[in-house]
Amino acid sequence: MKSTIVSAVLASLLLVQQSVAHPGQSAAEAQAEIRERAEYMSKAAPHKRSLAHCAAKLKARNLDAARRAAKVEALREKRAITQNKPFLRARDFEDVLNTDHHSNLTVTPESDPSELFTGNASCILTPETTEGPYWVQGELIRQDIVDGEAGVPMTLDVQVVDVNTCEPVPQVFTEIWHCNSTGVYGGVVANGNGNTDDEANLDNTMLRGVQLTDKDGVVSFDTLFPGHYTGRATHIHVMTHVGAQQLPNNTVAGGNITHVGQIFFDQDLITLAEQQEPYLTNTQTLTTNADDFIMAEEAENVDPVVDYVLLGDDISQGIFAWIAFGMDATANQSVTPAVYYTENGGVKNPNGVSGPPGGAAPSGFMPSGAMPSGTAIPSAALESS
Ligand SMILES: *[C@@H]1O[C@H](CO)[C@@H](O)[C@H](O)[C@H]1NC(C)=O
Ligand SMILES: *[C@@H]1O[C@H](CO)[C@@H](O)[C@H](O)[C@H]1NC(C)=O
Ligand SMILES: *[C@@H]1O[C@H](CO)[C@@H](O)[C@H](O)[C@H]1NC(C)=O
Numbered sequence: 001m002k003s004t005i006v007s008a009v010l011a012s013l014l015l016v017q018q019s020v021a022h023p024g025q026s027a028a029e030a031q032a033e034i035r036e037r038a039e040y041m042s043k044a045a046p047h048k049r050s051l052a053h054c055a056a057k058l059k060a061r062n063l064d065a066a067r068r069a070a071k072v073e074a075l076r077e078k079r080a081i082t083q084n085k086p087f088l089r090a091r092d093f094e095d096v097l098n099t100d101h102h103s104n105l106t107v108t109p110e111s112d113p114s115e116l117f118t119g120n121a122s123c124i125l126t127p128e129t130t131e132g133p134y135w136v137q138g139e140l141i142r143q144d145i146v147d148g149e150a151g152v153p154m155t156l157d158v159q160v161v162d163v164n165t166c167e168p169v170p171q172v173f174t175e176i177w178h179c180n181s182t183g184v185y186g187g188v189v190a191n192g193n194g195n196t197d198d199e200a201n202l203d204n205t206m207l208r209g210v211q212l213t214d215k216d217g218v219v220s221f222d223t224l225f226p227g228h229y230t231g232r233a234t235h236i237h238v239m240t241h242v243g244a245q246q247l248p249n250n251t252v253a254g255g256n257i258t259h260v261g262q263i264f265f266d267q268d269l270i271t272l273a274e275q276q277e278p279y280l281t282n283t284q285t286l287t288t289n290a291d292d293f294i295m296a297e298e299a300e301n302v303d304p305v306v307d308y309v310l311l312g313d314d315i316s317q318g319i320f321a322w323i324a325f326g327m328d329a330t331a332n333q334s335v336t337p338a339v340y341y342t343e344n345g346g347v348k349n350p351n352g353v354s355g356p357p358g359g360a361a362p363s364g365f366m367p368s369g370a371m372p373s374g375t376a377i378p379s380a381a382l383e384s385s
């Protein structure tokens with residue numbers, strides 16, 4: 001059941017935020033996206049809305065902490081960053097809509113790194129259905145998704161946990177995609193997403209990739225810290241494919257889409273990154289976490305913000321970030337790709353939502369109060385063709 005407080009917050013955000021939610025997305029599509037989430041959440045069983053019931057089980061699994069500590073050391077070695085440098089900061093927060101939730105924990109070289117990584121099962125995403133309009137089907141299986149783009153290096157560990165069993169899920173293809181340092185998604189040509197005359201961007205695979213989770217249910221991507229674009233807080237999209245097959249050309253096909261979500265970053269970390277080149281050259285409007293309606297809704301039940309440490313003295317030497325999220329292995333979400341990535345490059349989905357902003361807000365949409373169950377969802381935003 002949605003709380004009326006959050007509904008009211010969303011309603012007020014809607015009033016001030018009639019701009020695009022994703023590049024090229026109209027206010028009507030943004031509202032459809034919110035409604036779609038609300039609809040899902042109102043129907044989901046409590047244990048599918050958060051992983052709070054898994055806390056004890058997840059906490060008992062200290063193996064993850066050791067694995068992450070080892071990962072940080074390996075990354076520092078790879079980037080020739082002195083091993084005995086202190087971890088500069090760890091974050092910890094109670095209210096994800098509160099933008100001032102950095103830990104003031106003092107961490108020294110003597111600190112046990114595993115302490116930094118002992119989670120409280122807080123960083124768990126809710127299964128939901130917001131792929132946004134910019135999903136490209138058929139992206140490559142690969143760990144490094146940078147493709148030569150400039151920005152702050154970031155290694156992102158994502159752990160997939162089954163909401164029904166509270167166990168990590170090995171062997172699930174997990175996909176991420178996000179915009180570059182100046183707020184443009186590769187793979188999509190659409191109004192609001194960079195230069196619409198740049199058709200070459202359709203073939204651009206930057207900052208998109210798929211990997212199979214390991215025995216601990218983890219995938220690790222080498223990417224960049226995302227930039228921002230008008231209308232949305234800085235975020236990364238995540239999707240899981242259960243039972244999908246790896247094709248000979250290193251892409252995946254088939255299976256069920258069991259989770260679609262977005263992960264977010266601490267506002268202080270965003271501020272640090274935005275002070276670097278080429279983030280500084282981004283002329284799009286920055287939306288803070290506090291003003292992001294998708295984040296507000298995710299944060300109703302869970303903490304969708306990554307934990308992180310800086311690998312070196314300042315952010316330019318890189319970030320190691322990690323998050324676990326819940327996936328309902330029995331689900332099969334219906335999502336519509338904006339573009340198909342093929343052997344001939346990107347091919348626009350004529351039924352996708354990558355086009356220019358759509359029509360007026362659907363009649364009957366009530367931005368305040370509880371979402372009526374059974375509310376119809378505009379087909380352009382949701383359904384497969
Ligand atoms: C950390 O912050 C809390 C609350 O603001 C404060 O009470 C505490 O003294 C701080 N700890 C340190 C080590 O500064
Ligand atoms: C874990 O989170 C819960 C809920 O926020 C809190 O009550 C509890 O004190 C936390 N436990 C630890 C060990 O931080
Ligand atoms: C981000 O991607 C767009 C599209 O490829 C490109 O035009 C822009 O230059 C990129 N930003 C940077 C900083 O390279």
Ligand SMILES: *[C@@H]1O[C@H](CO)[C@@H](O)[C@H](O)[C@H]1NC(C)=O
Pocket residue numbers: 242243244255256329330331332
């Ligand atoms: C996909 O979902 C359907 C139900 O929608 C289920 O019957 C099937 O077993 C699932 N496939 C896999 C590989 O999990």
Ligand SMILES: *[C@@H]1O[C@H](CO)[C@@H](O)[C@H](O)[C@H]1NC(C)=O
Pocket residue numbers: 255256257332333334335384
């Ligand atoms: C899962 O959903 C997709 C998209 O709606 C559909 O094409 C596929 O047939 C479904 N799979 C199963 C096993 O129901």
Ligand SMILES: *[C@@H]1O[C@H](CO)[C@@H](O)[C@H](O)[C@H]1NC(C)=O
Pocket residue numbers: 138247249251341342343344
């Ligand atoms: C990979 O193979 C599939 C199946 O033949 C094909 O549809 C797809 O276009 C190929 N993708 C790439 C990037 O080559």
